[in-house]
Amino acid sequence: MFDILGIASRNLLRYRRRTTLTLLLIVIGMVAVLLFIAVAGSFKSMMVGQITDSIIGHLQVHRKGYVASIDSLPLNLNMKPQMVAKVEEALKANPTVETWSPRVKFGGMFSNFAETTSIRVTGIDPAREAATVPLLPGRMVEGEKTGALVAKGQIVIPLLLSRGMKTKVGDTVVVVATNRDGSVNGKTFVVRGILESISGPGGRDGYIHIDDAKELLRMTEAEVSEIAVRLKDFSRLGQVETQLKQVLGGLTNKEGKPVLEVHTWADLSPFSSLARMIDLMTLFIKVVLVSIVLVSVMNVMIMAVFERIREIGTIAAIGTPPSRILSLFLAEGLMLGIVGTVAGTLLSLAAIVGINLWSPTFAFGQQQNLVMAPTIAAGDVLTIAVLVVIVAIIASLQPAWKASRMDPIQALRHV
Amino acid sequence: MSLVRAENLAKTYRVGDIDVPAIKGIDFAIEAGSFVAFVGPSGSGKSTLLNLIGCLDHPTSGTLKVLDTDIATLDRRAAARFRGEHIGFVFQDFNLIPVLTVFENVEYPLRMVQKWPVEKRRAQVLRLLDAVGMADQANKRPDQISGGQKQRVAVARALVSQPKLVLADEPTANLDHDTAYRILELMKKMRDEFKTTFVFSTHDPKIMGEAEATFTLEDGRLANGGSHV
Ligand SMILES: Nc1ncnc2c1ncn2[C@@H]1O[C@H](COP(=O)(O)OP(=O)(O)OP(=O)(O)O)[C@@H](O)[C@H]1O
Numbered sequence: 001m002f003d004i005l006g007i008a009s010r011n012l013l014r015y016r017r018r019t020t021l022t023l024l025l026i027v028i029g030m031v032a033v034l035l036f037i038a039v040a041g042s043f044k045s046m047m048v049g050q051i052t053d054s055i056i057g058h059l060q061v062h063r064k065g066y067v068a069s070i071d072s073l074p075l076n077l078n079m080k081p082q083m084v085a086k087v088e089e090a091l092k093a094n095p096t097v098e099t100w101s102p103r104v105k106f107g108g109m110f111s112n113f114a115e116t117t118s119i120r121v122t123g124i125d126p127a128r129e130a131a132t133v134p135l136l137p138g139r140m141v142e143g144e145k146t147g148a149l150v151a152k153g154q155i156v157i158p159l160l161l162s163r164g165m166k167t168k169v170g171d172t173v174v175v176v177a178t179n180r181d182g183s184v185n186g187k188t189f190v191v192r193g194i195l196e197s198i199s200g201p202g203g204r205d206g207y208i209h210i211d212d213a214k215e216l217l218r219m220t221e222a223e224v225s226e227i228a229v230r231l232k233d234f235s236r237l238g239q240v241e242t243q244l245k246q247v248l249g250g251l252t253n254k255e256g257k258p259v260l261e262v263h264t265w266a267d268l269s270p271f272s273s274l275a276r277m278i279d280l281m282t283l284f285i286k287v288v289l290v291s292i293v294l295v296s297v298m299n300v301m302i303m304a305v306f307e308r309i310r311e312i313g314t315i316a317a318i319g320t321p322p323s324r325i326l327s328l329f330l331a332e333g334l335m336l337g338i339v340g341t342v343a344g345t346l347l348s349l350a351a352i353v354g355i356n357l358w359s360p361t362f363a364f365g366q367q368q369n370l371v372m373a374p375t376i377a378a379g380d381v382l383t384i385a386v387l388v389v390i391v392a393i394i395a396s397l398q399p400a401w402k403a404s405r406m407d408p409i410q411a412l413r414h415v
Numbered sequence: 416m417s418l419v420r421a422e423n424l425a426k427t428y429r430v431g432d433i434d435v436p437a438i439k440g441i442d443f444a445i446e447a448g449s450f451v452a453f454v455g456p457s458g459s460g461k462s463t464l465l466n467l468i469g470c471l472d473h474p475t476s477g478t479l480k481v482l483d484t485d486i487a488t489l490d491r492r493a494a495a496r497f498r499g500e501h502i503g504f505v506f507q508d509f510n511l512i513p514v515l516t517v518f519e520n521v522e523y524p525l526r527m528v529q530k531w532p533v534e535k536r537r538a539q540v541l542r543l544l545d546a547v548g549m550a551d552q553a554n555k556r557p558d559q560i561s562g563g564q565k566q567r568v569a570v571a572r573a574l575v576s577q578p579k580l581v582l583a584d585e586p587t588a589n590l591d592h593d594t595a596y597r598i599l600e601l602m603k604k605m606r607d608e609f610k611t612t613f614v615f616s617t618h619d620p621k622i623m624g625e626a627e628a629t630f631t632l633e634d635g636r637l638a639n640g641g642s643h644v
């Protein structure tokens with residue numbers, strides 16, 4: 001028994017080696033793409049996750065102009081309590097916002113009574129900070145990982161600083177800061193923990209309680225430098241950004257200029273360009289895959305048509321409709337595509353499982369021993385699979401069309 | 416009424432700027448149920464004429480009616496349908512489909528050209544294979560049988576959809592004399608059994624004798640009006 005698919009599969013099996021080689025190309029291409037998507041994708045989401053979940057948060061709200069001069073941590077660009085209240089109102093009203101954390105940031109001097117160095121300090125509400133950047137407590141390499149991140153009178157310092165200043169957990173240190181009026185104030189702290197430093201802005205900051213910051217800077221009211229925001233659904237970042245920009249951008253000063261600004265993690269971190277680069281490379285490798293499938297399938301189909309010219313002449317002469325001749329050859333390309341796709345997908349998934357079992361580690365910035373755990377979404381697999389099958393059909397279209405248009409007399413005379 | 420009727424039929428090929436007249440205005444008629452040969456030397460126009468009768472080509476001038484259809488009016492698709500319904504073909508090189516078995520080759524026109532239901536199809540294929548004496552080879556592939564056997568299968572394939580007309584351009588040119596003779600005997604027997612009209616071409620004088628009527632072509636013209644043996 002036979003039909004179009006049956007004849008197509010027998011013709012493919014007739015040239016076993018050639019078919020196998022073509023399938024091999026498709027399979028190699030698919031494995032390369034799916035593995036790349038899985039590995040690069042997991043690296044990217046790990047990287048983005050580290051940045052958003054241990055330092056930046058998903059979004060941040062500042063007073064207008066703060067981010068432009070963020071390196072100097074300007075105290076005169078802090079948000080006043082009534083501004084903060086407006087922001088919190090907007091955040092509360094947004095259903096996608098999970099939580100947020102107000103921060104006071106400043107630069108100061110750090111002294112262990114023997115040596116002095118500069119330090120960037122973030123004053124936080126420990127509970128809210130831990131909720132907004134849940135990976136932060138995990139960065140604690142010395143000192144208790146559990147319990148409040150930092151209590152009043154305590155400081156958490158970055159690893160590089162602790163090494164340089166030979167400061168240990170339990171030591172007493174002094175932080176001296178200049179407030180916005182230019183007067184200097186100092187305060188002693190007990191080192192509560194040491195944080196692993198990580199790459200990116202804020203990765204080498206110390207943390208104190210927000211009330212201590214207020215006291216040290218002699219603030220008369222509860223000013224805030226930035227509000228870090230965490231979303232329930234990271235994939236809706238763009239949407240929430242637009243919504244918040246709309247609501248908060250509407251708040252203006254007496255001159256009618258906006259007083260607040262909203263930035264996403266990508267605006268605030270240099271790693272967003274790395275993430276974009278990964279996306280670009282993924283696109284690039286997809287283009288390579290499409291080309292491989294296109295060229296190899298087209299090549300094999302052109303050969304198939306050329307070799308079978310007399311056969312095509314025969315079936316055309318005895319009355320096979322041109323559309324059916326077209327289908328016969330399209331079916332061959334389709335089957336190459338489907339078989340290649342299935343084999344490629346299975347092999348890729350096996351490789352991904354294999355990598356997860358092997359769990360190799362890699363370093364990102366200061367962080368060592370990050371475990372590579374590639375995963376791939378079913379949607380990605382499906383997209384690639386459909387892409388390969390469609391490209392295989394497109395590649396067979398021209399040869400199949402040529403076969404269906406062949407003049408039977410000339411085809412039959414072909415030697 | 417004649418099955419095939421040609422009036423002042425001409426076919427001229429154009430090669431570059433040069434006209435090559437292959438059929439130069441001929442008249443003939445072929446009656447239903449006859450067993451007819453076109454004979455003549457190489458290049459006399461036999462294949463050209465059979466291609467015209469088989470609706471594989473269009474005449475340059477004159478008319479050619481097959482089953483009362485003026486073949487000049489058929490476009491590609493209509494010609495394909497017409498061939499599939501009314502004409503069977505036997506080729507010089509057998510032209511069986513290599514990936515199909517003997518059974519499937521005979522079944523092909525009923526399955527890929529016409530759409531016969533399974534049971535009817537099977538019965539018809541078996542009937543034809545039986546008639547050409549190939550029933551016991553039904554599951555073999557074409558490369559597992561001899562040339563003579565292949566041509567038997569081809570005859571079965573040409574007849575399976577019960578066409579009015581079977582055309583065979585030099586059907587025996589690739590067979591030894593004895594086998595050629597037996598293929599012609601088979602075709603004649605099939606003509607009797609299935610009431611089909613057979614038209615074939617040959618340049619082998621010994622084979623010509625098997626025809627009941629011969630048209631002799633010479634340089635694109637008929638040398639006789641269709642002499643009956
Ligand atoms: N496609 C074509 N293009 C140009 N000239 C052709 C073409 N087909 C046939 N001819 C010419 O037409 C004439 C008749 O050719 P045809 O093939 O019909 O002869 P034939 O009797 O079948 O010969 P043979 O016994 O060699 O098969 C010859 O001169 C041939 O060269």
Ligand SMILES: [Mg+2]
Binds near residue numbers: 461
């Ligand atoms: Mg010829």
